[in-house]
Amino acid sequence: MKKIFTELSVLVCFCLLLLSDVAFAQNVTVKGTIKDDQNLPIPGISVLIKGTSNGVQTDATGNYSISVSGNGTLVFSSIGFQTQEIPVNNRTTLNVTLLSSSNDLQQVVVVGYGTQRKVDVTGSIGSVKGDDIAKQASANAVSSLQGKVAGVSITNAGSPGASPQISIRGTGTIYGNLGVLYVVDGVWFDDISFLNPADIESMSILKDASSQAIYGIRAANGVVLVTTFKGKNANPTITYNGTVGYRAVTNQIEMANATEYATIINELSAINSAPALFSNPASYGTGTNWYNQAFRNAFQTTHQLSINGGSEKSTYNLSLGYNNEDGIVKNQGYKRYTARFSNDIQVLKPLKIGYSVAASSVNTNDINGSIFRQLYAAGPVVPVYYADGTYGDANDFGLGGGNNFNPQVTLDYFNQKSKNYRVNGNVFAELNFAKHFTFKTSAGGDFGQNEVRGYTPVYSATQGQRSDNSSLTVNRSEDRNWILENTLTYKNTFGNHNLTVLAGQTAQRRKNYFINANALNVPYSSEGDLYLALGNAANRTVVDGGSLTTYVSYFGRANYSYKDKYLLNATLRADAASQFYSGGDLWGYFPSIGAGWVVTNEDFMKNQNIFDNLKIKASWGKVGNAGVPVNPTTLTVAQPAGYVVVFGGVAYTGANVNSLVPSFLNWERTAGTDVGFEASFLKNKLTLEAGFYNRKTEQAIFEIPILSSIGAASSKMIGNQADFRNRGIEVLATWSDRTSNGFKYSISGNIGINSNKVTSVITGLNPIYGGGQGIANGALATRTVQGGAIGEFFGYQVTGIFQTPAEVAASAQTSAKPGDFKYLDLDGNGVIDGKDRIVLGNPNPKYTFGFNTSFEYKNFDLAIDLQGVAGVDVYNANVAYRFGNENFSKDFYNNRWHGAGTSNTYPSAAVGSTSNAAPNSFFVQDGSYIRLRNIQLGYTLPVSLTNKWASKRVRVFADAQNAINIFGYKGFTPEIGYDASAGPISRGIDNNVYPLSAAYRLGLQVTF
Template structure:
């Protein structure tokens, strides 16, 4: 299939542009009351699929003939129909009609309008996307939608942690289901890629729809507990246009972990005894090296995107795009490169009764992975030592050594990065072919068939120089890994639309089949005679679903939606394979009632209520219910007829494993005031997840492990969401728009296995330490710490804690729960300001009530850490605040738990548009901006936004200065 798609793309890109039509009508569409040009207005020849959309300045052009009826439509405005009579230009002014609320919102297996939506669904289109240095598509949503939090590390092309309404699970996945043009994708990536969305070009995305409550997501059944994100890519149009976008960014890290300089370190070593013993100062060097500066670099990155759209052979709406992204990582050697090629064909047949949509995408991703573990090594490494040593047998880099013998301790981080070359390449082919047929004999009935395909082939090469310092007999590493993931989809459904008197009916019923495969191999270290190649092939995962939905609208005011899905999965045993996921929602458009429909203040008011059940079946052990065996090691062999045979050891099994289920109830209000100058929503929800997929202990002798995945536990999440969109100023040449959203979350574990606490959250420093706890009645992953004691001067006393249970013994029974990593309040704010040809946009985010355990300090900021086995090591200067000596005595202290609430300005951009440059060049927009502008926080570490609340040196985020240009033809 990939060969066919490649050939088709190559051929179509060579088709001359001159095949597009010759008769062209031009014009400008404006707002009637203000004469402001309207971008994105749909201009369609009635009765056909031929159409276009106005550009940034409201201009359009379209091929027409006498007698054609042109339909001009735009969200919030009355549609206008005009018959073409041969004129060369046609300017149109649209009248605002906000009460129609006809904005199309994509939902599962169909679409609706904002007015008719009964569930909690939010749609974001291209004009509302978050701006800035956007490399992966999920960041277009950052800070834009209430209830959606996106955390991305600073690594180039890095994937993100996406949570909708705090997720729904504890041990199982909290990732939302992501659907691209009707194809649900696998959240499990391949080893050569940065993430499942890293291969997707954000420039190809037209809109996102985020489905949050169960009444909206239940039609996806077993995978919908964590919400659904539907991505729609850009489609072909009949009128020719072209764009070229270029972006360049210059990045710099603005902060470092504060450690001792070389001179300060010499003074520290000379003056600081460890456990009463003076340090060996002969280990000090004569250099002065800032190791963090040496492993980090300023970065340069660029993105280029070209798109063409128009009618091939005068009848086939098409769009082509090509994109290139090159991003340097702040960590030495790390980089991300991506090349994208996409094709969209959108023909219609049989007098517009059959619509065909083909979306084909190729992505080539090339990565070099810099070892982020060297960030910690740079903090530790002796600042009095040089980077290079010409006499060194380890490639000319300085290493702690005695002759050719490497001394035990941290190794040179610059050498570790430059002498290692770990790369990953992934080639991804994905897309879908959709047939939408409206029956000739019964036009109210549509049949839809959607075929989807997603395949990624990945290769990793891990190479370490033979000169890398080691005392092992095997020098260096050379290994290769190969992996292939495929995702095949077949969806088919029928939709019946009919109005009976004053009742509008939409009925949908369908079937879905999806199969996932994953296989690969690894050569092992080809330099090690004891290393052998290996292969793997996971059991195929098959998901089957039967689904139905009924939308009923009474008098255009009273709405009812009923949804049902029955899902089967191969992840569970035959007795537990099938699950049922129903949902129901009602809504009342109060603003259409007689007592409000003429209101000058309230232009829209809708009440919503919904309830539904969704599922979760994403466990790591896909075959946990099967009888499985693993090979024993060299100590688990036996001899038979002079032949040595490896033993087979049975693995754990749980044939009773079944769905994790989440029941959600929600009440919501959608509002619009002053003819939609102010609009938004207010939602109240409660999610209860039961039969949690949880790794828990089992009695000795009852299984082949002391812990297995079980359905034990219950989690409750309650929340409030609020959003506001405000057109503060709307004038001819001056517009100000604000978007604000707020989310309030309360998480609580209602039930655990046998009511027992479960320790989690492993940390660096010592062996087997955990800093978080799961406990009934508390928030998930709450921090479990000792309460620090202080002397009369307010200084912490090392190893002294409050005896909370009063038994005169300080042990784990005296640890208490203090806060959790999840924010209680999540805020987002975006502003767009246009003045004549200038445009200004910026984006703010805030988290309140989230706490972070500073594992950088807790595992490093103690004086005993100066002695790093046989060598010396640097320390964070925060040790001066505590004067702690031993890590093991203090690592669980609550002194390292910090309030990490923050306010961030993610980006700010300023642009200017030059219009009507030439006959063919419609406009040029030049812009500049800053990414990661500032962070306001009391957290003492590098960044308060960390994964899962434990800061053990995340990949730092650069501040980027951006410049770009957008050309429209």
């Protein structure tokens, strides 16, 4: 806490040092009252002197007072109202009536290669403002989208700086590149963890194929458009944002204490006909709580300084950011430095040029990937240290083998640091000519370098935790990407017709290079100077590789509206990707079409009093996925040392096909159909959006198993193997209002309902099994088959627990023991085998929902966000993943079978035995949850006070993220994604998952 208060005092001192008295030119003091069209006073209206950043806000009764030049102009603006500019003309009283924005449909949203009025959009696009993103205690902006947009599912990884997994309208693909496409100011990225959330002005999520089609080959899993802050034509504005706080583990799993552990281990020994390990379990007391030993309240702080300004000829924006987060596990840490600068220059009236450049540096102290497994398994009878200072050893208690380590040893001797550097940016020129034409050319680039250095010294801590040789591992990779785009836009209004036509061309090049090296017997250096060359040359290994892909694209789009009633949008994109240069279709063609009808603009709707706005829309489109490995149809051959043939007494090295590839690989395409409406009621206080979608992935690329007798080193082959679809409904409703006493509020709720189904598989009804990562005995716990969902859980149905030997003898499981699971004999043949397995659950969420609110009264503001999922299952692999005498959760201990009649739901301590650990319904649990995603309370100092200083606005706030979590799952968190190496067929399996944590912060925002 001392560290937190020290940081907070630094923030306050920083602000106070910058505050100073400032003299305002007092030519004329203008006073007045701002009211709405219902004659109600409006608090919080911004009153700015045009061409400057000097201004005030109206008080609770709508009154204001400002000093301005007699020939100046005042700008009155606020969200939800039409902006007005009024010349002063030496007046001292200026009362203003602001009109409400005609409707939410008139807002401008960011779409692919431009912007559109929301009323003109025929696709499905969700938008999130930068203010909502900045309110979240998340280093990655994608996490801030959780619960904000219907149909968008976010799974947070938990570890500081880790990128969350995002899916838009269900699982779009299961092989290769599974992520969405991020477009940041025109440059394409697979990840935006380098981006400071405070630099983001808005994010648009393109959800349907119609809006995504303009991005063709990379849009199959959705597109997120990110717009960063640009300069404004105003005097320089300096803004500082800072926070300080900590993260703490929530919903920590309670484990059996030492006495309980000794008791249940003795039971396990008896089941295995072995002598008891502990003669007096009660003598061990509570023992070691390994979670408490390793976890901590993790300090975090953020600082961001931005400068924004410009003139009619040139505008600029500069931002600097710093983020420092400790992990909830001791020794883990994350630091990120960011810098971003953009500059737009109006060279001539028809010509504008501009550029932006961003840089980031990330340093992390990593933790061992198995640490959570060790913390779960470690025996509480083992102390952290003995009295002489040496480490507690599980072997001293007869607990050697399996996963029973001393986690403190792992924390102390694991030494791995990661560094990531990235520089990206773009430059553009925009020329307006012939009145209706705009030509824009832009070039963007991205350079990144990542290095992971891990060192293991010579040490001997316990019998099972030691290293006789030191080793150094260095993994380094580089990415060099560029994109060149040219677009020509024609925009014209003639009579009742509005037409915009866009034509464009894109060329991209993506290059990756990596080198992985290892050396033994590298001497330790206290200075950290560790080099591979210092190790044993005979044991040094180096592996390098890389990839190069290129893309060429042509696209066009036409937007047409007639009398703002009838809307038409059509897109066509043609893409060529180098992955398909041989053995596939080089070119892919991705069309889309959308139509809309603004019903309220019809003459017959003018006298109705129900709808303020009503738009009906429908769309269809196709997008593609080029995210497959390079040269996927190229057959490769290796010469392993063991493949030798002798001719004439001379040994020759043989060759072996080490992979099987398809002779032809086609594009994976996603076709989607959308139908929906947008409406507002009660003078636009209530807005409602709803839609239905049907999204089908055609010729999906899968890995399918192949017979080992074929002789290939790989047991799988990729190919266009299946079709599957996601079908669902999305609803968003918002109520916004304000009262005469200055209370302003907004309440919004959204829900997405999705159903995932495999519609056909090239292998017929033969299933594709998966999900073996972290499952006991390597068993496969998921199945993907025609008619089912992707990666559904599959195994035996538990009907009870065997109570007595006689009950076992009379069953189909004669080799079982009392306390073992009793499985359903599905086919009734008296034998329990693979044919008795059934579908146990679905890891794909059926319902995702969010509830977001904001309240403002006088100088106070409050935001509360709730978020959750339902209709989803998770697989708790932690319970049965045991190879010896690992610990048990308190829940398992309290409910276990330990004698006839003690339990008919939980098995005995032998839950890790081969028969009990087989995938079954006991391990599949409800993964539904609801959480208080974020709550923030802020207070803005009165304008009368801040105007006496150089500052224009000072706001302090306190917030909490994930403070309340409600779920029935028996693990740390039901928010579980998929293993990156296996993809969505491994979704929802909890094995060594990073725990959920809550964040608590204090913050300061100052504008000068």
